[in-house]
Amino acid sequence: MSTSNTTYYIPHKATWPVLATAGLVTTLAGFANYLNGSSIGSTLMVAGLTIFIVMLAGWFTLQSTESESGMYNHGVGISYRMGMMWFIFSEIMFFAVFFGTLWYTRNLSVPWLGGAGSNAATHALLWPSFDAVWPTNGPGNVGGHFEPMGAFGLPLLNTLLLLTSGVTCTWAHHGLIAKNRKQLIQGLAATVGLGFLFVLCQAIEYHEAYTEMGLTLGSGIYGSTFFMLTGFHGFHVCVGAIILSVVLFRSWKGHFSPENHFAFEAAAWYWHFVDVVWLGLFIFVYLM
Amino acid sequence: MSAVIAEHGHDDHHDDHAHGPEKGWLRWIITTNHKDIGTLYLLFALAMFFVGGAMAMIIRAELFEPGMQFVNPQFFNSMTTMHALVMVFGAVMPAFVGLANWMIPMMIGAPDMALPRMNNMSFWMLVAGVLLLASTLFMEGGAPAGGWTLYPPLVLQTGKALPFAIFSVHLLGISSIMGAINIIATILNMRAPAMTLMKMPLFVWTWLITGFLLIAIMPVFAGAVTMLLTDKFFHTSFFDAAGGGDPVLYQHIFWFFGHPEVYVMILPTFGVASTIIPVFARKPLFGYSSMVYATASIAFLSFIVWAHHMFTVGLPISGELYFMYATMLIAIPTGVKVFNWTATMWKGAMTFETPMLFSIAFVVLFTLGGFTGLMMSVAPVDFQYHDTYFIVAHFHYTLVPASVFILMAAGYYWLPKWTGHMYNEKIGQLHFWLSAISVNVLFFPQHFLGLAGMPRRIPDYAIQFADWNMVSSIGGFIFGVSQLLFLWIVIDTIKGGTGEKVTDEVWEDAHKHGLEWTLPSPPPYHTFTTPPTVIPCDHD
Structure with missing residues (x-):
């Protein structure tokens, strides 16, 4: 232990970052081509995603091997923690855009369309029959008739699922600190299971919306904000559950010690962040 | 604390210089070294400065005389849009990230950046983003032509280029966020023990705050363009009043990003x-701590003034008033800075080498750009200035003779440290005087044009605007050509410059002002693997 506690590990050569960039830019160029109706689009996307997934596996294996061989000291751990915290902050700002959009349309622009503020004449001349009540698909009745999504039912069940998963995640963390391997693995497995169950419930909810309620991404501003907010959140739940699965695998391999388990912590922070976003969604999208 | 520069971090690798740079071109692809990555950023930014500059030359050539001369209006609009995007995201921002990479570890006594692999990735993401953007120039329907702000509904009429431009913004955002996270983690976690926060050079302070701005705003821009994408391709109605959305909402979100974004380009300039x-x-430096607090105040204010870009869109009167007064507040911390620089020079034993000339020109000309900003903050008067050449003159004064001049100053100031060679002072001064005169010939007449009512982003104009446009174009051409001198200087200095061997401190008594001047010129591949114990501190 002569120097390993006092040195800051600086990697020498990096090949994964270039591959990550190549994978991502290929995927996005493919997606753009696909949106433009070009036939090479989907091929490029598959190729890019393949590169990206190989990169993820390779880079994280490397990180885990390095961590296991004791190359990361306290200082490196702090850098990683800072990195994760600021990344989550950037995610908060990303979700803030869509929450802000919901707030702005509900409280400002939709009432303005209905003649609020100094817009009485505009309302009377352009769309006198428009009634500015939320939920709405606008004066153009864009997307046709729809039913708004209720809060009680699947969304409430999903709230309970995610809140419970937050508890099981913390329970697993306590297990890790107490060197209780069984509690760690059971807690994590439960968290991952609840996460995927959440995604399944949301898939059912979306299916109902599209097939039975007439509610689609094209249902005016209500459909747009509803699916954008819940969709990006659902995507984050998937990512979080995949991260937790990797952490579960590494726990099963016995990688983490009570003192050294950054990967677990980062995954747990991310999971709690996703959890909190859902509470915001449940209140502002479903309840109010 | 010392650093292990090795593949395997096990003990006893104390020979810091055992691991030099990789041999051959591969070095520049897989490098994790902050100096290598800094060099990559700086050279990429310089290249993009000339690409964006060439676009500006096309714009000025078309505007040299009234009538349509060289390009069609669609392409002209593509040029104004791409010139802005390339200069902002390809030149100015990467140049400052390059300076941060090179200088911050050396300024705070760190062995490298905190997250070296991510450092490599953020550079390549930048290249990928700019390539995606540049590819739109060759697409059916042309490059985006609705202005760099990408306002809907106009931007939704873009041809095949739209999704590429949007994904380019996503990549540039990822690059900036990773770069900013890295810089913040480096500053907060990698300082030498004696380097307390209030001993840090101001360049480090301004980047700490800029990093925070970047992490806060780039996701916002990403969100905005994502909604453009879904509006265009997935039937959403975010910016469409028929579906209950609002095109003005895009402007709010864009400028919530956009106003801090312009400070991302100016705060490191101040530093x-x-x-x-x-x-x-x-x-x-006069008033060090007030400089720190002024920087933080400007950053805070940048988040609460965005709608001063939107005075003419039909905001409620209370909104106009709030954003007017909030915007005026920015003049206070900015004034603190200008007075501090002036007081620093007051009764100083000044010499006027090229970096200082550019810095003094920055103080004077940035102040001028700040004053026109103050004029436009007055909401009722802004109705006259809005979307005219007056705003073009304003923000070019805050970007060209401010950010770009300071980037030039930084180049002249640190090139001897980076290369170990002295640049040619005569050519440097020639570059300065040509730039300083021509930049005013270029942009000052645009104030008159704007006040007289010439709109921005048009390829042709009424006959009464002809004289000043011609003057402005002549200034533009001289300015453009003068920058080739800088390119020559950079190449010449790298190749050996004047042949004079520079000392460690390069500039007289510079070692009192920063740790980087205590290192050899050029500094070895890895520096401060053992943190320095004595910290030079040029303020109380």
Whole structure:
């Protein structure tokens, strides 16, 4: 232990970052081509995603091997923690855009369309029959008739699922600190299971919306904000559950010690962040 | 604390110089070294400066005389849009990230950046983003032509280029966020023990705050363009009143990003100016702590003033008033800075080498750009200035003779440290005087044009605007050609410059002003693997 506690590990050569960039830019160029109706689009996307997934596996294996061989000291751990915290902050700002959009349309622009503020004449001349009540698909009745999504039912069940998963995640963390391997693995497995169950419930909810309620991404501003907010959140739940699965695998391999388990912590922070976003969604999208 | 520069971090690898750079071109692809990555950023930014500059030359050539001369209006609009995007995201921002990479570890006594692999990735993401953007120039329907702000519904009429431009913004955002996270983690976690926060050079302080701005705003821009994408391709109605959305909402979100974004380009500028001016005034920086607080205040204010870009869109009167007064507040911390730079020079034993000349020109001309900003903050008057050449003159004064001049100053100031060679002072001064005169010939007449009512982003104009446009174009051509001198200087200095061997401190008594001047010129591949114990501190 002569120097390993006092040195800051600086990697020498990096090949994964270039591959990550190549994978991502290929995927996005493919997606753009696909949106433009070009036939090479989907091929490029598959190729890019393949590169990206190989990169993820390779880079994280490397990180885990390095961590296991004791190359990361306290200082490196702090850098990683800072990195994760600021990344989550950037995610908060990303979700803030869509929450802000919901707030702005509900409280400002939709009432303005209905003649609020100094817009009485505009309302009377352009769309006198428009009634500015939320939920709405606008004066153009864009997307046709729809039913708004209720809060009680699947969304409430999903709230309970995610809140419970937050508890099981913390329970697993306590297990890790107490060197209780069984509690760690059971807690994590439960968290991952609840996460995927959440995604399944949301898939059912979306299916109902599209097939039975007439509610689609094209249902005016209500459909747009509803699916954008819940969709990006659902995507984050998937990512979080995949991260937790990797952490579960590494726990099963016995990688983490009570003192050294950054990967677990980062995954747990991310999971709690996703959890909190859902509470915001449940209140502002479903309840109010 | 010492650093292990090795593949395997096990003990006893104390020979810091055992691991030099990789041999051959591969070095520049897989490098994790902050100096290598800094060099990559700086060279990429310089290249993009000339690409964006060439676009500006096309714009000025078309505007040389009234009538349509060289390009069609669609392409002209593509040029104004792409010139802005390339200069902002390809030139100015990467140049400052390059300076941060090179200088911050050396300024705070760190062995490298905190997250070296991510550092490599953020550079390549930048290249990928700019390539995606540049590819739109060759697409059916042309490059985006609705202005760099990408306002809907106009931008939704873009041809095949739209999704590529949007994904380019996503990649540039990822690059900036990773770069910013890295810089913040480096500053907060990698300082030498003796380097307390209030001893940090101001360049480091300004980047700490800029990093925070970047992480806060780039996701916002990403969100905005994502909604453009879904509006265009997935039937959403975010910016469409028929579906209950609002095109003005895009402008709110864009400028919530956009206003802090312009400070992302100016705060590190302030930092470099605060670093250079004391050295050539041979005095400590006046009012160090007030500089720190002024920077933080400007950053805070940048989040609450965005709608001053939107005075004419039909905001409620209360909104106009709030954003007017909030915007005026920015003049206070900015004034603190200008007075501090002036006071630093007051009774100093000043010499006027090229970096100092550019820095002094920055203080004067940035102040001018700040004053026109103050004029436009007055909401009722802004109705006259809005979307005219007056705003073009304003923001070019805050970007060209401010950010770009300071980037030039930084180049002249640190090139001898980076390369170990002295640049040619005569050519440097020629570059300065040509730039300083031509930049005013270029942009000052645009104030008159704007006040007289000439709109921005048009390829042709009424006959009464002809004279000043011609003057402006002549200034533009001289300015453009003058920058080739800088390119020559950079190449010449790398190849050996004047042949004079520079000392460690390069500039007289520079070692009192920053840790980087205590290192050899050029510094070895890995520096400060053992943190320094004595911290030079050019302020109280």
